[in-house]
Amino acid sequence: MMKHVNHERLRQLRLYGMAKGLEALERLPDRSQLAFDEQLGTLIEREAAERANTALASRLKRARLRQTACLEDLDLRTPRGLDRGVVRELATGRWVKENRPVLITGPTGIGKTWLACALGNQAAREGHSVLYTRLTRLLDDLATARLDGSLARMLRRIARLDLLILDDWAMTELTAAQRLDLMEVIDDRHDRAATMLATQVPVANWHRLIGDATYADAILDRLVHRAYRIDLHGDSMRRTKADAASETPDT
Structure with a gap:
C-alpha cells in the first residue's frame, strides 16, 4: 500500500x-x-x-519551426557552398549568446529553411527561446496588432526572444508602415538578441526592396554588421531528391 x-x-x-x-x-x-x-x-x-x-x-x-531538422542530419556532402568551419562555429551556439545575426541566402530548394530550422532546433536544445516565422506573416501580425492596440506588447514579446528566425526575407518591396514596424523589431534586437534571415534574394538587393534609403541603411547596418554569412548555391535539393526517387526502380 x-x-x-x-x-x-x-x-x-x-x-x-x-x-x-x-x-x-x-x-x-x-x-x-x-x-x-x-x-x-x-x-x-x-x-x-x-x-x-x-x-x-x-x-x-513555441518555436513553430517549419521543418523538423537537426544539425546532426545536415548534408555536408552535396556541393552547395556550405563552409564546414562556419557550420562548426554555429553549432557551438556562441552566436546566440553573442547576439549575432545569421544571413542565409541561396536559390529556391537549396535547403535554406531546413538549415535555419536545424539551427533553431539547436538553439532550443541549448535552452534558448526561439520563434520561426515568414517576414510577410510577421508584418501582417504587427499590422493587426496596431489595429487592436496590442502592438507595443507584441514588440516586447518579440524583443525578448533569444532567437528570431525570419524566412522569405525581402521577397517584396515594403510599404511605409512595414518599414517602420520592421525597424522597430530589428532595432529592439540589435546587439541584444540573435536574428536569423533566410531568403533567395541576394543581400545586394535588400536595400532596394526595403524601399526607403534612410530606413534601409539603418536596418541593414544592424543586420549585416557582425553577421555570419551562408551563401548557398547549386541545384535545387528538392528537385534532385525528387528525380532520384522517380528513378529508383520498384521492388
Missing part, C-alpha cells in the same frame, strides 16, 4: 520524473544493495531529465 501512496503523492506534487524513477527502482532485483543516497540520486536525476525534456518540448512547440 505504501508504494502506491508514494507514487500518488509524487504525481500530486508533479514530480513525474521521480515517480517514473521509483517505478524503475522497484523493478530492480538488486535494489536492496543500493545505498539510500544512490537511490535518491537516481530519483533526482530522473526528475531533472523529465523537466529538461518537458521544457525542451515546450520551447520547440
Whole structure:
C-alpha cells in the first residue's frame, strides 16, 4: 500500500520524473544493495531529465519551426557552398549568446529553411527561446496588432526572444508602415538578441526592396554588421531528391 501512496503523492506534487524513477527502482532485483543516497540520486536525476525534456518540448512547440531538422542530419556532402568551419562555429551556439545575426541566402530548394530550422532546433536544445516565422506573416501580425492596440506588447514579446528566425526575407518591396514596424523589431534586437534571415534574394538587393534609403541603411547596418554569412548555391535539393526517387526502380 505504501508504494502506491508514494507514487500518488509524487504525481500530486508533479514530480513525474521521480515517480517514473521509483517505478524503475522497484523493478530492480538488486535494489536492496543500493545505498539510500544512490537511490535518491537516481530519483533526482530522473526528475531533472523529465523537466529538461518537458521544457525542451515546450520551447520547440513555441518555436513553430517549419521543418523538423537537426544539425546532426545536415548534408555536408552535396556541393552547395556550405563552409564546414562556419557550420562548426554555429553549432557551438556562441552566436546566440553573442547576439549575432545569421544571413542565409541561396536559390529556391537549396535547403535554406531546413538549415535555419536545424539551427533553431539547436538553439532550443541549448535552452534558448526561439520563434520561426515568414517576414510577410510577421508584418501582417504587427499590422493587426496596431489595429487592436496590442502592438507595443507584441514588440516586447518579440524583443525578448533569444532567437528570431525570419524566412522569405525581402521577397517584396515594403510599404511605409512595414518599414517602420520592421525597424522597430530589428532595432529592439540589435546587439541584444540573435536574428536569423533566410531568403533567395541576394543581400545586394535588400536595400532596394526595403524601399526607403534612410530606413534601409539603418536596418541593414544592424543586420549585416557582425553577421555570419551562408551563401548557398547549386541545384535545387528538392528537385534532385525528387528525380532520384522517380528513378529508383520498384521492388
